[in-house]
Amino acid sequence: MTTVETTKTAALEKGTAKGQSVPRKEDRRLVEGQGTFVDDIKRHGMGYLHFVRSPYAHAKLGSIDVSAALELPGVYGTLTGDEVAILTDPFFQIAAPPGAAVKDYALAVGKVRYVGEPVVAVVAETRELARDAAELVEVNYEPLPVLVDARKGQDADAPILHEDCEGNVSYSGVWEWGDLDAAFAEADHVVKISELHFDRFNSTPLETNGALVEFNRGTGQWTIHTNNQFPGFAAIMMGPAMRVGLDKLRIVTQDIGGGFGNKITSHPQLVVCCLLARKLKRAIQWTEWRTDFHQSMSHGNERWFHDTEVAVKADGTLLGFRTKALDDAGAYLRYEPLGGVIWAQVAPGLYRWRNIRLEFTQVMTNKAPVSPNRGYSRMQHLWLTERIIDIVAHELGFDPVEIRKKNYVQPEQMPYETPNGCVYDSGDYPRALDIALDLVGYSGLEERRAEAASRGKLLGLGIGLTLDSGTNNFGQSQLINPDLQFSGNNEVATVKLDIFGEVVVTLGTTPQGQGHETTASQVVADIIGCDVDTVHVRVGHDSYWNSHAGFSGTYASQFAVTGLGAVKGASDMLAVEMKKLASMVFQCSPDDIELADGFARIKGNPEAALPFMALGAIVNANNAGFPEDPPTLNCRFVYRPPFDVPDKETKKGQLTLTYATQIHACIVEVDPETGVYEIVDYAAVDDCGTRINPQIVEGQVMGATAHAIGAAMWETFAYDEDGNLLTPNFYDYHVPHAMDMPPLKTGSIESPSPFTSLGTKGMGEGGGGGIHCVCAALQDALRASGGAIVYDSHNPYHRVWEMLQDPGPSRANVEVSAT
Amino acid sequence: MLLREVEYARPASIDEAIRLLAEHDGARALAGGQTLVNVMKARAASPDVLVDLADLAELRTISFSADQSALEIGAMVTSSQIVGSSEVEVARPILAEVASTIADLQVRNRGTIGGNICVNDPTNHFPPLLVALGASMTIQGRDGERTVSAEEFFLGVYFTAVGEGELLTRISVPTRSAGTGDAMTGITLGAHGTYIVSAAASVGSVGVRIAIGCVSSVPERATAMEQQLVGGDYSDAAVKAAAAGLGASLDPPSDVHAAADYRRHLAEVSAVRAVLQAAERARG
Amino acid sequence: MIVNGTKEFDAPRETVWAVLDDPAQMAQIMPGVESFTITDERHWQAKVKIPLGLGGLKMTIDFEKLAETPPEFASLHAKGNGVGALMNMTTEFRLRADGERTTMDWSADVKIAGPVGSMGQRVLQPIINQQVGNVLSALEAQVQKAKAASS
Amino acid sequence: MSEPTTSRTVTVTINGTMVEREVATSKLLVHFLRDDLDLTGTHIGCDTGNCGACTVQVGGEAVKSCMMLAVQADGLDVTTVEGLAGDSGVLTPLQRSFGEHHALQCGYCTPGMLMSATALLEHTPHPTEDEVKVALQGNICRCTGYWNIVEAVVAAGKSGSA
Known part of the structure; x- marks a missing residue:
């Protein structure tokens, strides 16, 4: 097997678990088919829920008749929007006006606003029966004009989605840093790009959303078994809507079949399950169908960039840019308009330009609601910055490699403060780029180009750089809504030494394949002085029993910082207590005690050693005669990154704690006759600071790469003019399979973060590096055949063929003027 | 994902299968x-009775016709069976080559x-391939069997010459003679x-x-192109010249994967490539 | 999806018009009609089982005549509701007399939604073309029948 | 003589144990396994037979249990992921190789991948990288990008039997 090559430039520390690719603790149960995913959970007498969904993208709801469904034997009951409107309040809105006025309920109330929107819920004894009954529900729709294209959302005659909002704009704001006028005055060239489009897609985790919800009438509490990946956020949304305190919502996760951000916003469906569990006095089981997921859940943000202007000096120095971003939020604001600020974490990309102006407008349309998707909002923005670099290079004749290196933030400038006050903690971008180029065979590029030409193929090289900003400062939400009371971040872990010496860890996180049980064990083992097998990390999350904080969850590339920060903090506390306890036994100073190999022992005297089991037994079962304030061996730590609230006037501040980098490079070959292209070489070089488990890190890089390649070539949520999704299943939404993947080489460097206790950086999202580099490679390949400008993030074969047939329209997008 | 209630029968003979198909x-x-x-899962169509042909072993065989001029492939022969068949390898290997690219292994197995x-x-x-190979289909009904050519067989999407109460029993593909070359190509997702x-x-x-696929509800014979090639000149230039106008003669659909114009263009490119490859194989 | 075309009939315009203007005759040319109810002269309803080879697709179709200029122009709206499918169609046709022959220019804007629409993207247009072909052949036959009856 | 019915008694040997049950003729094999027999290791990831998460072996061949009715399995041998290690609890070389090569992240596609790869290794004990890719084409994974999965299967083939 030669498709994967790793360039190891950092030597592993010997004798510690940290830095080793220890086998994952998760794997055994998963390869045996013994994982517990949400659809695996059953309860006696549970009812299966099926949603009646809107076939219209925009319609007034008339009468709804559920009587025929209720008459079917085995049907337990139904829930309609009218009931929901009585039993709950609209979900809390993150948006300031105008988006704040959106009224969003768990089922459609009054109107439907996208195809696939849940209108009625039907519960029955079997899955089949619930579906049969759903077909008997009669809903009268009065179709309304449909808004599909966000660019038309502000037209005078545009259909209005939410009458309370007086327009379709959910958020708009101007973000400006530096002196744009001066930058453009200083520039020798101005490159203008009239329109760029970042396409709509998402990561389509293989397991769809689901829940099993029970209601305890005695305590008034719901137990919600679900695969929601951010239960803290779900609870904040659900509690006020359902008019109950958060402690009434016990949210339990176990194995989750992929999330990628797409499983954050299932709270409307969870509310429906809760209401029905109470109404029907039985457990409610809901498993979303694939088609339903595609039509209704968590699409990635679709974004246009209009009237982009770039100020460039004659020597290729980039001074700044201005643009107008238009974001398509879909029909409801389920996590939006946070996408309106998240991009600002990476405002300049990897470049040193100091002058940036971005007018951001977000519009609601009759399409599925947008919510976080791997690389959320940063991917779109980084794609813009990478497109800018390659279009500038193309138009002004610069080498895409050299112009990058010239304008990169340089390693000696780290930590580097961006124009908007973010701080890039560490990194060596030029070196990472060199490694990536070396892996794809850049030095022989021109020979390969000629060889491909001899076979009638067009060959091109592309580079895609991406920043994985890890650990949100939620204070950034105040930049879009000053009234929001969110800031900072936190995560919790508990570590205890149990009675027989086993180390037991609970996390606030809800992993979906990231291997938290393993990496947490590695960190604990090194601190406590035991082997990884002795550490037991509880599977999944239970908000009743796991200690957790407001921002607990697994999202936004933060586990390596917040999650492991909490684990390290709690482990340090436990180590102190264990040493103290041992010192009490040995009548010595705690400083004389070391923890190693499962023993607390006196340094320099290995004979004087207490096994961990003895420590656990003393505290838990044999503690008579203890002094006041004894060790508990049960430690909880809340990790809180050192954030301030960003300045609302200047929109400056540290929005993120760490910045991991992925540098992708690829070579494509295009068949000029058909537009069909193939990636023939691919490299991804990762720098996420200190790696706890290199194999897991590499796995994340690979996964992000595959998502990006899929989005670049095949995956799109395309709609027709009536608002029907044209790709609602895996036939038409082609996700790459094993035969589609190009040969991959991976490399890595480690630039430890100076801001985190372990030198780690949040990683895993990858921000679409593959999309950027495929776009760049196509543009490079087409240079020899008309010089089209790649203007869309998604380039199926027919688009490439169109650009080959007539590069004119794409070229007309770009204009260069001297100043 | 969930089917509507459906009746199911599993006949033990072809006659019984035909009776069930005719009576219900x-x-x-x-x-x-x-x-x-799949279609039933989506409830896009709901047959009332399913007649499972699984036990009809006689539909699972691959053999030669009495005069050895044709390969007789039972209707229940799986793609995987075709891929592994020594008869196919000898008599018409293109069938295996194409079968091996259908969907995925699990689908080919069933x-x-x-x-x-x-x-x-x-x-x-298979539809365009069998049209190109000049295959014929044998259909059995209560009154006996009849044979139709591949062109007559395909009537529309989900529609064929197999009528109510009838069963497709086998497909006859002429065995390859010396100087024959077959190829199938195209653009895939x-x-x-x-x-x-x-x-x-x-x-x-x-x-x-x-024969061209994906451009209409049935495989389209490219007869004009065929006629231009009757002289047997399969040079690059001749084949390309013959394909000119093929696209314009078609009325293909537009969908999310390709607009009609792109399909017209791809039809010409694919036809050229298929003919060139077939001609090369014909030369041995 | 817009489909359109031109169809010639070997029959006078009045004969063709009479067929097209008569809901009962229309019922004869639509695929798989199981029952047909005329509400009034502008509205009628058909329950159909469109034969799809793999099993029929049941649908209730409500027709509304939008406009007509006898004997040359009419437009019609059809809204179909079925399990798994939802159809909206606006169709219009224009008849030109050419002696004893008639030329019909027709077009239809067909919209299909619901699971069938989403499942069947790749086959939808071929299926619609195929159904249109069936309707036109049936219309031809019906016109010939009417012509024979009137002569 | 066989007349149409809406339910039938089926006899299936699942992971070596013979099971006889009455099932609705409309029930998919995957729901029979998961809902009726509690064999929840076989997963569902799509509605259309594309993803392969439900892959099991029927009669020794990898098939998608969501595109097969339970009644169609009557009289046949079915192996699910739960049957790989069996009662011994000893993982197969392939299962171990998946762990060693980090061929799984969330683990949702894993049972289907293992069943497809197991069938491959039974037919082709020492597959090449390309043979593995062909065998796994019908299994979607959204976490790994497949590279480590392909590597794990090739390595299991090199190490000996599946």
Whole structure:
């Protein structure tokens, strides 16, 4: 097997678990088919829920008749929007006006606003029966004009989605840093790009959303078994809507079949399950169908960039840019308009330009609601910055490699403060780029180009750089809504030494394949002085029993910082207590005690050693005669990154704690006759600071790469003019399979973060590096055949063929003027 | 994902299968189920009775006709069986080559040639191939059997010459004679994926047969192109010249994967490539 | 999705018009009609089982005549509701007299939604073309029948 | 003589144990396994037979249990992921190789991948990288990008039997 090559430039520390690719603790149960995913959970007498969904993208709801469904034997009951409107309040809105006025309920109330929107819920004894009954529900729709294209959302005659909002704009704001006028005055060239489009897609985790919800009438509490990946956020949304305190919502996760951000916003469906569990006095089981997921859940943000202007000096120095971003939020604001600020974490990309102006407008349309998707909002923005670099290079004749290196933030400038006050903690971008180029065979590029030409193929090289900003400062939400009371971040872990010496860890996180049980064990083992097998990390999350904080969850590339920060903090506390306890036994100073190999022992005297089991037994079962304030061996730590609230006037501040980098490079070959292209070489070089488990890190890089390649070539949520999704299943939404993947080489460097206790950086999202580099490679390949400008993030074969047939329209997008 | 209630029977003989199909309104034959079960899951169509052909061993054989002039492939022969068949390898290897690219291995393990052509989804592989190869289909009903040519067989999406109460029993493909070359090519969604446009060609001593897939509800014979090639000049230039105008003669659909114009263009490119490859193979 | 075309009939315009203007005759040319109810002269309803080879697609179709200029122009709206499918169609046709022959220019804007629409993207247009072909052949036959009856 | 019915008694040997049950003729094999027999290791990831998460072996061949009715399995041998290690609890070389090569992240596609790869290794004990890719084409994974999965299967083939 030669498709994967790793360039190891950092030597592993010997004798510690940290830095080793220890086998994952998760794997055994998963390869045996013994994982517990949400659809695996059953309860006696549970009812299966099926949603009646809107076939219209925009319609007034008339009468709804559920009587025929209720008459079917085995049907337990139904829930309609009218009931929901009585039993709950609209979900809390993150948006300031105008988006704040959106009224969003768990089922459609009054109107439907996208195809696939849940209108009625039907519960029955079997899955089949619930579906049969759903077909008997009669809903009268009065179709309304449909808004599909966000660019038309502000037209005078545009259909209005939410009458309370007086327009379709959910958020708009101007973000400006530096002196744009001066930058453009200083520039020798101005490159203008009239329109760029970042396409709509998402990561389509293989397991769809689901829940099993029970209601305890005695305590008034719901137990919600679900695969929601951010239960803290779900609870904040659900509690006020359902008019109950958060402690009434016990949210339990176990194995989750992929999330990628797409499983954050299932709270409307969870509310429906809760209401029905109470109404029907039985457990409610809901498993979303694939088609339903595609039509209704968590699409990635679709974004246009209009009237982009770039100020460039004659020597290729980039001074700044201005643009107008238009974001398509879909029909409801389920996590939006946070996408309106998240991009600002990476405002300049990897470049040193100091002058940036971005007018951001977000519009609601009759399409599925947008919510976080791997690389959320940063991917779109980084794609813009990478497109800018390659279009500038193309138009002004610069080498895409050299112009990058010239304008990169340089390693000696780290930590580097961006124009908007973010701080890039560490990194060596030029070196990472060199490694990536070396892996794809850049030095022989021109020979390969000629060889491909001899076979009638067009060959091109592309580079895609991406920043994985890890650990949100939620204070950034105040930049879009000053009234929001969110800031900072936190995560919790508990570590205890149990009675027989086993180390037991609970996390606030809800992993979906990231291997938290393993990496947490590695960190604990090194601190406590035991082997990884002795550490037991509880599977999944239970908000009743796991200690957790407001921002607990697994999202936004933060586990390596917040999650492991909490684990390290709690482990340090436990180590102190264990040493103290041992010192009490040995009548010595705690400083004389070391923890190693499962023993607390006196340094320099290995004979004087207490096994961990003895420590656990003393505290838990044999503690008579203890002094006041004894060790508990049960430690909880809340990790809180050192954030301030960003300045609302200047929109400056540290929005993120760490910045991991992925540098992708690829070579494509295009068949000029058909537009069909193939990636023939691919490299991804990762720098996420200190790696706890290199194999897991590499796995994340690979996964992000595959998502990006899929989005670049095949995956799109395309709609027709009536608002029907044209790709609602895996036939038409082609996700790459094993035969589609190009040969991959991976490399890595480690630039430890100076801001985190372990030198780690949040990683895993990858921000679409593959999309950027495929776009760049196509543009490079087409240079020899008309010089089209790649203007869309998604380039199926027919688009490439169109650009080959007539590069004119794409070229007309770009204009260069001297100043 | 969940089917409507459906009656199911599993006959032990072809006669019994035909009787069941004839006697029950809305009865459909169930072969490998790789399309039918899917369509039923979506409830896009709901047969009232499924007649499962699984036990009809005589539909699972591959053999030669008495005069050795044709390969007789039972309707229930799976794609995987075709891929592994020594008879196919000897007599018409293109069948195995194409079968090996249908959908994926799991689907090939259950999906049958009979099901593939009775469904006649425009993106399916076998319909254009069998038209190009000049295959014929044998259909059995209560009154006996009849044979139709591949062109007569395909009537529309999900529609074939197999009428109510009838059963497709076998497909006859002429064995390859010396100087024959077959090829199938096209543009797919991903490697070995769904065809966006396909073209099959068979070059032989009497000329070339070309069929285009995905451009209409049935495989389209490229007769004008065939006629231009009767002289037997399969040079690059001649084949390209012959294909000119093929696209314009078609009225292909536009969908999310390709606009009609792109399909017209791909039809020409694919036809050229298929013919060139077939001609090269014909030369040996 | 817009489909259109031109169809010639070997029959006078009045004969063709009479067929097209008569809901009962229209019922004869639509695929798989199981029952047909005329509400009034502008509205009628058909329950159909469109034969799709793999099993029929049941649908209730409500027709509304939008405009007509006898004997040359009419437009019609059809809204179909079925399990798994939803159809909206606006169709219009224009008849030109050419002696004893008639030329019909027709077009239809067909919209299909619901699971069938989403499942069947790749086959939808071929299926619609195929159904249109069936309707036109049936219309031809019906016109010939009417012509024979009137002569 | 066989007349149409809406339910039938089926006899299936699942992971070596013979099971006889009455099932609705409309029930998919995957729901029979998961809902009726509690064999929840076989997963569902799509509605259309594309993803392969439900892959099991029927009669020794990898098939998608969501595109097959339970009644179609009557009289056949079915192996699910739960049957790989069996009662011994000893993982197969392939299962171990998946762990060693980090061929799984969330683990949702894993049972289907293992069943497809197991069938491959039974037919082709020492597959090449390309043979593995062909065998796994019908299994979607959204976490790994497949590279480590392909590597794990090739390595299991090199190490000996599946």
